[in-house]
Amino acid sequence: MIPATVMAESLPLGSRGSLSGDLGALLESKEAADVTLEVSGSRLSAHKAILAARSPVFRTELRDVTTDSDSLTIRISDMKEEVLRQVLCFMYTDQVPRLRTYVAHLIVAADRYNIPLLKELCEDTLAKNITTANASAIAVIAVKYSCAKLKEVAINFIRAHNEVLATSGWEDAILRQPRTVAEICRLLVAKPSKKSAEQSPSTDVEQRRGSLEEDLLALLESGEAADVTLRVGRRGGRLAVHRALLVARCPALAAVLRVKGVRPAVFAEVMRFVYTGKAALEADSAALCEDVAECGMNCSVCTVIKFFIPENSQFITNFHMEFTIDTNPAADLNWRLLQAAKDGAVEELRVLLAVGADVEIKDEYRKTALQWAAERGYAKAVDCLLSNGAEVNTRDRWQLTPLHRAAERGHQDVVTVLLEAGADKSAMDNRGRTPLYIAKVINRWQVMDILR
Known part of the structure; x- marks a missing residue:
């Protein structure tokens, strides 16, 4: 077994008004939850929009499930309740409070539900903590779940530490995973990698694909699992959004079906900010507010934000720092x-x-x-x-x-x-x-x- 280190139990919420903070609070509150996950005899509440955004597997399951009610149930077998709780925490916040405790289980879950960033985090954690005692177990995990970087680290480590083959972990792997051990042996006798024997995968998480912001932006632009249609502006342009995100980020919008007096392009940028915490920056576009002080937070963007998110002035400040928009009359x-x-x-x-x-x-x-x-x-x-x-x-x-x-x-x-x-x-x-x-x-x- 992989040695476990107990981590903090509390959900790693960011500050309210931040994307991870608001979504973490949404997960804890269960407000607007519209899907139930049954696992190990327990029922966990979640939101279709978040599951669809973060996991292609969940997205497909949600598409295939038909129900006449506003909520549905997905049954999950072969997973512990606490592991699923950690997976959900990651899907809502990009953080895992007990990563090292459940890393061996989480890498299986990440592979099963195709959550690449969580899988990479697990690979990094295992690679950083590889020892003679656990190298066999880590190599088995790397081979079984196609973890290319972790597999290279584990194989190079075993090559450099022959004593691994004399451990109880190696014996246990032979007894429990003979086919996987056969593949490990094949890799051990193959030509060694030119990379360092104990090199760990890159830890530059910010550059990885599948981050919370990236996944939610893709969700917004695709309209997948959208359950609210807002009509914006004089012509009633339609924008498909997700009630869970509105409830978490700007509750006043969750009860509105039409937004008047706002240019659709402006409102689209507000929604982009709601989903990602960032607005689009275009090099060839003119700033709507070139000077925040002169604006006095009274421009059309600020008016929208102050109306729908009155308690969060930092939201406006952050938006001003990011926001530009094309003002071409055509x-x-x-x-x-x-x-x-x-x-x-x-x-x-x-x-x-x-x-x-x-x-x-x-x-x-x-x-x-x-x-x-x-x-x-x-x-x-x-x-x-x-x-x-x-x-x-x-x-x-x-x-x-x-x-x-x-x-x-x-x-x-x-x-x-x-x-x-x-x-x-x-x-x-x-x-x-x-x-x-x-x-x-x-x-x-x-x-x-x-x-x-």
């Missing part, structure tokens, strides 16, 4: 094009394009109308945009193409239209994933057949 026409693509409104798309809307206009996520239409499965809208010169292999801020988006959501007809228009099946996003790889990971079998 933006309205292009904004309507993006909205029409999101709604699959083909006739409106044709009219807007005929009067000069830019088919290649990109929103704050670097997504074009084609990417939105492809993601939401509107094959006719996709065909219309392509016919009007839309770039079939355009990239968003994550380097995802329309084909990536369509494959992820399982839109077979859209995938077919894009391929016929010359979409690149081998295109890779910023994680090195092709459309086929994404379809395979989330079991989009029919899309996989089209892409092969």
Whole structure:
């Protein structure tokens, strides 16, 4: 067994108003919880939006579950209640209060639910604490759960410390995991790595993929699991959001269905800040408030924030530090094009394009109308945009193409239209994933057949 060190029991909340602080408080309060996790005879409350944002496996399970009630239950076997509590804490806050205590169990859970950042944290912890006594157990974990960096550390450590093979841990591994030990032996006799025998994986957590902010931003821009639709501005532009995030970050919005007197682009930035704690910074855009002192916190952004989040002036200050916005007067026409693509409104798309809307206009996520239409499965809208010169292999801020988006959501007809228009099946996003790889990971079998 891996030696355990007891850590603090309290949930690692940040300050209220911070993303992790607000979501940690939401987890503790159980307010607006809409899913129950049954584990080891206990029932834990959680929120669909957070589970869907942080784990592709949970996201798929939530898509497949149908229920007539406002809440649903997911049963989890082969996991201890306290381990699941630690996993939930990470999903809400990016922190694990008892990481070293449950690290061996958490790495299994992270692998099962495809939570890469948690898995990396576990790998780092095990690599830093490898000893002669536990090296065998760590090597077994690394091989069984495909932990490439940890596997290299463990194999190099055993090569450098032959006494590991005389420990009770090695004997126990042979008895309990003979096939895994056979693979370890094969690796031991293979050509040694050029890296240091005791080199640990990088601990630069901030640069890793799958952080809380990144996952929630992806949730916002995809609309996955959204359960609230806000109408914004005079034209009633629609914005799909998540009640759990509203309850945690700006409770006044949770009871509102329409936001008047605010430009949709401004409100979109407010929502971006709600989900991530940051606003988009565009080098070529004009600052809405160039001087916070002169603004007096009375600009349109501050008015929105003061109304919906009156108790948190720091929220406004932070937003001012991050916020810039495009004030181009032609933006309205292009904004309507993006909205029409999101709604699959083909006739409106044709009219807007005929009067000069830019088919290649990109929103704050670097997504074009084609990417939105492809993601939401509107094959006719996709065909219309392509016919009007839309770039079939355009990239968003994550380097995802329309084909990536369509494959992820399982839109077979859209995938077919894009391929016929010359979409690149081998295109890779910023994680090195092709459309086929994404379809395979989330079991989009029919899309996989089209892409092969």
